[in-house]
Amino acid sequence: MMITKIYANTEVDQAAAEIKLGELVAFPTETVYGLGADATNEQAVKRVYLAKGRPSDNPLIVTVSSPEMAAEYIEDFGSYGQKLINDFWPGPLTLVFKIKPGSLSSAVTGGLETAAFRMPENEVTRKMIELAGVPIVGPSANSSGKPSPTTAQHVFHDMEGKIAGILDDGPTKVGVESTIVDLSIDSPAILRPGGVTLNELEDTLGVKVLSDQHKVGAKETPKAPGMKYKHYAPAAQVLIVADKDWPQALEWAANQKEKVAMMALSTTLENSQIPGNVVTYDMGADLTSATHRLFDGLRHFDNDEPVNWILACSFKEEGLGAAYMNRLKKAAGDQFFKAKID
Template sequence: MLITKIYQPSELKTAASELQKGELIAFPTETVYGLGADATNQQAVKRVYLAKGRPSDNPLIVTVASLEMVQQYVAEISSAAKKLIDEFWPGPLTLIFKIKPGSLSKAVTGGLETAAFRMPANEITRKLIELTGVPLVGPSANSSGKPSPTTAQHVFHDLEGRIAGIVDDGPTQVGVESTIIDMSTDQPAVLRPGAVTVVQLEAVLQQPVSSEVHQVGAKEIPKAPGMKYKHYAPDAQVLMVRADQWPAALAWAAKQSEKIGVMAPTEILQQKLPQQCLPFDLGNDVVSASQRLFAGLRNFDDRQKVNWILAAAYPETGLGLAYMNRLKKSSGNQFFK
């Protein structure tokens, strides 16, 4: 079994040398921690799938430190795509492009003629990529299907002994993965909602952006992560609770003989909770709730084992669309009734 090392930001040269040897190193971003491997090394990329237990037709995002890195693999970057890059890079937006034939292995693309690219806002990770000298694949650094990691400790819990190291830069700021927009088609389409909203994208592009494509069929190859397979799911059953349903949900919890996890806004937790309830504070709004969502799910998976989790639902507007996208998948779309 590998010894998984924790690297500090001052040790990036050592972490980069491990990546150059074909090892796997997890890295921080502003969204969640990613699992890095040399995107040009097919064997290293295949090890990412093995480490995560990830289906091989689920394509990987290519994480870059510069636009020049993208241009090595992409035949054409449209004027519309350049507008988005100018506005949102570095940042939590991933763009899908048609790539030059054979420029990336099928292990990266899932066999498609497109690939997804992102330049993270985290300076440490961009420096790591520069030191490595090649782009890195960067799926979330967790066991496939489980809540994404927002701290180095989350990564260590899932992947200890399966990867060479983790660059620790503390908790992430956004907490949900990047927005993915498909720029390989005539009409841009958001395939995964994130911190960059459809309204923001349309304002920059000055054209409509489709936002209805979030799932694909069993026999289709997804263009982006999160469109096909079960995601973000803890062992416990999650029940989403709308704001007006908290009194009924807590009354139900009070009648249970087992402990119930409660992921709720601060104002709900300030009430007197039933004795069976184990609280996890999501803060005062959807911004803090998004930052803490995966940490809360992991808390009740890894530390305070429960069979049921009541989790706050938010209106599906702005960042709430990304938050609810993840929460619906973690709950199997189950609301408290």
């Protein structure tokens, strides 16, 4: 079995050397940890699918250190692309462009004539890409379908023995993956909500951005990750709980024979009568902290304190709440706790 080394953020040159050799190295971003391989090395890219157990028609994001690196593969940024790059790169925004014919392997694009590009805020990762001299593919560094990793330890749990190394730069900041916007069509469209919100995109572009493009059909190849297959799901069944339904959800939990997990805001935990068989995870004070902690909480009840049921708090699907609920709904398979109506 391969030995997976954890590189400190001062050892970025060693991580870059592994990428040059065609090895896989997990890397930090401001959103989640990604799984990196030379995007121009088809064999290395194919090994990413194997390491993750990921369907090969699910395209990979191309992660770059600069707009200039991305321009080598893209036909034209266009006015919308240039505006979004100016305002949000580096940052948690991925942009889908038409690419130059033959510039990237179908292993990267899923056989499409488009590819998704991202320039992360994390300086350590940008330095690694710069030293490697090539863009890298960057799907989340977890087993396919499982909650995304927000620490190097999460990556090690899923990828030990499967990849050469993990570049450790501490916990991520945002906690959910980047917003993905399709610029390969006439009207900009959000394919996956994330840290950059609909309002921010429309303010920059001055036009309406489509925001209901998150799913594709069973036989359709998605333009971006997270649109087709089950994502972010722990072993336990997740039930989404509306604020008003917590009393009944906890009453239901008390009647279960096994432990039930409760992922809720601090105020909810403080003001609830929590049964003895319910274990809790504090999601913090607000939506921002809850988004940051979502994947960590799901992983906690997968790896550290296994349960069969997870009750998780919900938010309005607007602003950052759209990104939070997008991930939570996928983790839950769209299952909500249904309170009984008297």
